[in-house]
Amino acid sequence: xxxxxxxxxxxxxxxxxxxxxxxxxxxxxxxxxxxxxxxxxxxxxxxxxxxxxxxxxxxxxxxxxxxxxxxxxxxxxxxxxxxxxxxxxxxxxxxxxxxxxxxxxxxxxxxxxxxxxxxxxxxxxxxxxxxxxxxxxxxxxxxxxxxxxxxxxxxxxxxxxxxxxxxxxx
Amino acid sequence: xxxxxxxxxxxxxxxxxxxxxxxxxxxxxxxxxxxxxxxxxxxxxxxxxxxxxxxxxxxxxxxxxxxxxxxxxxxxxxxxxxxxxxxxxxxxxxxxxxxxxxxxxxxxxxxxxxxxxxxxxxxxxxxxxxxxxxxxxxxxxxxxxxxxxxxxxxxxxxxxxxxxxxxxxxxxxxxxxxxxxxxxxxxxxxxxxxxxxxxxxxxxxxxxxxxxxxxxxxxxxxxxxxxxxxxxxxxxxxxxxxxxxxxxxxxxxxxxxxxxxxxxxxxxxxxxxxxxxxxxxxxxxxxxxxxxxxxxxxx
Numbered sequence: 089x090x091x092x093x094x095x096x097x098x099x100x101x102x103x104x105x106x107x108x109x110x111x112x113x114x115x116x117x118x119x120x121x122x123x124x125x126x127x128x129x130x131x132x133x134x135x136x137x138x139x140x141x142x143x144x145x146x147x148x149x150x151x152x153x154x155x156x157x158x159x160x161x162x163x164x165x166x167x168x169x170x171x172x173x174x175x176x177x178x179x180x181x182x183x184x185x186x187x188x189x190x191x192x193x194x195x196x197x198x199x200x201x202x203x204x205x206x207x208x209x210x211x212x213x214x215x216x217x218x219x220x221x222x223x224x225x226x227x228x229x230x231x232x233x234x235x236x237x238x239x240x241x242x243x244x245x246x247x248x249x250x251x252x253x254x255x256x257x258x
Numbered sequence: 259x260x261x262x263x264x265x266x267x268x269x270x271x272x273x274x275x276x277x278x279x280x281x282x283x284x285x286x287x288x289x290x291x292x293x294x295x296x297x298x299x300x301x302x303x304x305x306x307x308x309x310x311x312x313x314x315x316x317x318x319x320x321x322x323x324x325x326x327x328x329x330x331x332x333x334x335x336x337x338x339x340x341x342x343x344x345x346x347x348x349x350x351x352x353x354x355x356x357x358x359x360x361x362x363x364x365x366x367x368x369x370x371x372x373x374x375x376x377x378x379x380x381x382x383x384x385x386x387x388x389x390x391x392x393x394x395x396x397x398x399x400x401x402x403x404x405x406x407x408x409x410x411x412x413x414x415x416x417x418x419x420x421x422x423x424x425x426x427x428x429x430x431x432x433x434x435x436x437x438x439x440x441x442x443x444x445x446x447x448x449x450x451x452x453x454x455x456x457x458x459x460x461x462x463x464x465x466x467x468x469x470x471x472x473x474x475x476x477x478x479x480x481x482x483x484x485x486x487x488x489x490x491x492x493x494x495x496x497x498x499x500x501x502x503x504x505x506x507x508x509x510x511x512x513x514x515x516x517x518x519x520x521x522x523x524x525x526x527x528x529x530x531x532x533x534x535x536x537x538x539x540x541x542x543x544x545x546x547x548x549x550x551x552x553x554x555x556x557x
Contacts, residue, residue, distance in 0.1 A: 121557050139556075140486050140549055142533040168556060180557050200557060208530070208549070209556030210487035223555035225488040225522065 092148025092166045094141055099167050099178045108163045108185040115189035117196040121180040123173050127223070131216040137170045137179065140208035144168075151202040161186035161195035166203060276390035277365040277414045281318035283310050284353045284408060285335060285371045286326040286343055291455045294525055297371045298334050299460055301467040303539040307334055310371055313378065317385055318367055322360075324353030350408060350431050351424055358417045365390065370408035372453045374463045380450040384411065389441035393419070396435055400445040407431035409451055457525035464524070465512050468505070468539060478503050479544040481510065487552050493518045507531065507548055508538040526553055 101120065108116060123135050152164045164184040173179055182199045186192040203209075214220045285297040285307055292299070297307040304312075307323065315321045323338040330340055341360055343352040350370070357366050367385075369376070380397075388395045388411050396410035408431065412420075416438055423434050445451065454463050478501040485493045493514075504510035507529040514520070528551040529536050542548070 137556075138487050138490075140484070140530070140533075140551065143530050143535070143549070144556075146533065147535075204557035205554070207554060207556045208486065208528075208551045209554055210552060211555040212487070222488045222552070224553040225555075 090145065090149065091152035091164060092145055092168075094139055094145070094170050095167050096169075096171050099169060099181050101178070101181055101183075104165060104167060104181060104183055108165060108183050110162050110185050112187060113162050113185040113192075114187055115192040116183065116185045117189065117192035118181065118183040119196050119200045120178050121200070123175050123177050123179055125175045127213055130213070132175070132213050133216050134175065134214045135173045135179070136212040136214070137168070137173065138210045138212070139168070139170050141170075144207040144209055147207055148203065151199055151206065154202070155184070155195040155198045158198065159186070159191045159195040161191045164195055164199060166199055168203070168207070168209060170209075276388070277363060279318050279367055279385075279411070280357070280361055280364045281314040281321035281367045281369070282324050282341065282353060282357045283307065283314060283321065283338075283369050283371055284324045284350050286324050286329060286353055287350070287371070292372075292457060292460065292525070294457075295334070296454065299374075299454070299464075300537060300539055301374050301464055303537070305334060306371055306374055307338075310369055310373070310376070311338060313376065313381060314367065314369060317381060319364075322357065324357065345424075348424065349429055351420070351429060351434070354412060354431070355420065355424065358412075358414070358420070362417060363414055365414055366412045368408060368410055368412055370453060372455065373409060373451055374454055374467055375449050375452050376409060377447075377450055380409070380446050383446050384409065384443065387441070387443050392441045393438040394435055395441040395443065397445050397451060398442045399451070400448040404432055405435040405440055405442060406451050407435050408453075410435070457523040461512070461524050464508050464538065468508055479542055479546070481542060481545075482547045483510075483514070484547065484549045486549065488522065489520065489550055489552055492520050502542075504542060506539050506542060507536065507550070510542065510548060511538075511550060522552055527551060 101118065105118065125132055148166060152166060155161060155164055161184045166182045168180045180203065182196050184192045184195040186195065211223045212220055213223055287296060289296040297305065299306050301309060311321055320339065322341045323335055324341050324343065325335050327342045329335055330342060341356050343356050345352045345355065354366065354368060384395060384397065390413060392413065393416035394410055394412050396405040396407060399406050419438060420434060428434060454460050480499060480501050482497060482499045484497045485495060490496055502510055502513060504513050508524060511524055524538060529538055530549040530551060531540060531546050
């Protein structure tokens, strides 16, 4: 299997986990990002994910390879959903198997962090109010007062909040 | 009063009494309005830091980059000789003070790193008109007539008065030069000292400084563009194929932004050509597939 792929249908973690089984591995760590019912004070009823898949798959495979090399993990994979998702659905899955737990945890953390920052994947939130908006885009229009850093932490299904660029002086 | 220029370099020969001249590129700012490191902004394929150092180096005995201590290991800045600020929250004067402390005997040609239009001619004119006996030599702003402190020569004997000004709570290099014995020059070109503070200003400066394919009468190229997320909605389409004379993705985006109501500027977008991340100034070739990448939000 490709180490990074997209899925248009619900992700089945137990099948993915089986693909990482390895007799030389004593540890397995996984991360699941779920669709949450609120973001930045707004009630969310669902999400649409869209991706530039050709580039995202290449970059996603690079991220997985980096994680294996950096942390000495044995196997790793990541699957990201595209399309319409309801509250509670699994949006992204990362799994890593390694000889020991530490490599597995660290590689897993690295993959999800890099995936969120580097892959051309976009998320449109649909709010209970009837509005919708592209996360990190609607308020980062040029000249906006509180633009988000392109590479900053993004508001995500796992609840990581967007970091505003601070107005600082030298 | 002007002095004879060196026949080779065109640079004024300093009088025997003039202090040796060092260069200081101020690259320690916070770039808060730009929301990106201004020193790292690229114009025509080079970062502003590299462009400014290349402009500065031939005219001075030694050129330094002025940085905050926490910036000194950054790839962009680590390649150059550095002078580290020793005072915090003081703005550009922290850089000037640190330079004067390092080489008290020297005069400093101080440049800001957000002057993409600064050119050789403007710098040479400043050097030719240098008044070593005065506190500083600076251009008058073409907007308000006040001194432009960040393309100026600061003589060594202004060191004590500058230290006193800062000790008294002063932070404004302009105000200091106004109160000092500053030789003021009329601007040579109105635009040369325009600084770039915001993403919009960067967008127009980049377009103005990118060698234009159209200017060279290059034939049009067929480029395909795919749109995603907010850009797809604003363009009202997923993709298109067009013939353009744009030489770079930066020029292409400017062209498209005239046609569609895009709200995202190049400062927040990234570019891919043929499904690989590329620079805004990468050359476009016939048949390329271009994607402008809005701020991402996977996971």
